[in-house]
Amino acid sequence: MIRVLIVDDHEVVRQGLRFVLDQEDGVEVAGECANGEQALALTRALRPSVMLLDLVMPGMDGLDVLRRLGDDRPAVIVLTSFHEDERILEAIRLGALSYLPKTTAVDRVVEAVRAAAHGGSVLEPRIAGLLVRRMRGERPDPLSVLTPREREVLTALARGRSNVEIARSLSLGRETVKTHVSSILAKLGVTDRTQAAIVGLQQGLVPLDEALLDPDG
Incomplete structure (x- = not known):
């Protein structure tokens, strides 16, 4: 069973993600919360296998959560409405497996959750291209x-x-x-x-x- 923790400060987003994931075989929403502090506490208490993490939240944001997660961390998928490449690349550097915008189709979100549970990544082509250029040492735009x-x-x-x-x-x-x-x-x-x-x-x-x-x- 893939246990998912949803971390987003918008209740409507959390409800939508819960509804989608609850329809999937082999997936359950272990919990949800609205900020980074709660995310760290629930990670320790619930031991989810996958975390859907918003980058921009009041108080402790998504990048801070990634920095403070311990070695026994869930697979993290960054799901956010912000498209600042440097923040997204920093999230990946800090251990996020996947990045998806909040406009992503629901089947793509489910695909990312299943992939993350097995150590796989799902990235927008634009972000994948940025990563490739970074690995090649090309100067970013x-x-x-x-x-x-x-x-x-x-x-x-x-x-x-x-x-x-x-x-x-x-x-x-x-x-x-x-x-x-x-x-x-x-x-x-x-x-x-x-x-x-x-x-x-x-x-x-x-x-x-x-x-x-x-x-x-």
């Missing part, structure tokens, strides 16, 4: 951590657009643009919008002759 909207904002930054201009061109509020810019700076590890724009130029988001860097934004 620094923009891979950005969402599609953040790439649009960074492209506008590389063209020297102000927040007002970006908001107008992308039909966003000014505060939303400021939030995107702050996220871009944090993800790229730079301190201002000019440095971010330079990264965008280096990665070919816009031709150099279209760049009008404006540090004041």
Whole structure:
């Protein structure tokens, strides 16, 4: 019997996963919880064979759970709505066997649970490709951590657009643009919008002759 622990801070997600897994022969949901602290406690108490683990939760997040699990750990499947490649790769480095987005079809989730119980992995092709490139020592794309909207904002930054201009061109509020810019700076590890724009130029988001860097934004 494959005993599964579901760890997710959204009750609806937990209920959906429980419903799906309870229909499967040879699979039972041993327990569920909403945060990392409970996950560690239930792992010790219930000894599940597989853990479905959300990466982003209040308090102790999924990466912290992976860091604190002992040697006698369940097979971990990261199931999350966030698509930051570096976080996903870090989860795999910390021992997660599989990564699946929450939009994954239910049969794919069941496949991942059965595979994990036997030490197997199920990965999105994009993540598998990233792992292969890392193993080959290829330099990762620094923009891979950005969402599609953040790439649009960074492209506008590389063209020297102000927040007002970006908001107008992308039909966003000014505060939303400021939030995107702050996220871009944090993800790229730079301190201002000019440095971010330079990264965008280096990665070919816009031709150099279209760049009008404006540090004041």
